[in-house]
Amino acid sequence: MTKINALLVKKELVSTVDGVLNKLRINLNDWDRSKVLYNNGEGYVIYTIVCTKDQFESIKQIINY
Numbered sequence: 001m002t003k004i005n006a007l008l009v010k011k012e013l014v015s016t017v018d019g020v021l022n023k024l025r026i027n028l029n030d031w032d033r034s035k036v037l038y039n040n041g042e043g044y045v046i047y048t049i050v051c052t053k054d055q056f057e058s059i060k061q062i063i064n065y
Contacts, residue, residue, distance in 0.1 A: 001052065001053075002050050002051055002052055003050070003052070003056075004048060004049075005048070005050075005051065005056045006046060006047065006048055006049075007046070007049060007056075007059070008045075008046055008047075009044065009045055009063070010042065010044060014045055016063060017045075017059075017063060020063060021049070024059060026049065026051055026055065026059075030051060031048065031049040033047045034046040034047075034048075
């Protein structure tokens with residue numbers, strides 16, 4: 001069953017997260033990212049991803065390596 005998931009990542013990880021989503025074949029229509037939001041000089045991006053729980057766990061695991 002697919003769900004809407006949110007993932008907050010640092011600006012420096014945007015290309016990594018994009019690569020992971022492409023590697024796991026998450027369709028371009030199934031994810032979106034916000035503009036860069038800044039807090040205390042750090043840039044953050046919010047990803048909204050529509051996928052299964054297992055896919056989301058895989059995404060988080062790969063990014064955390």
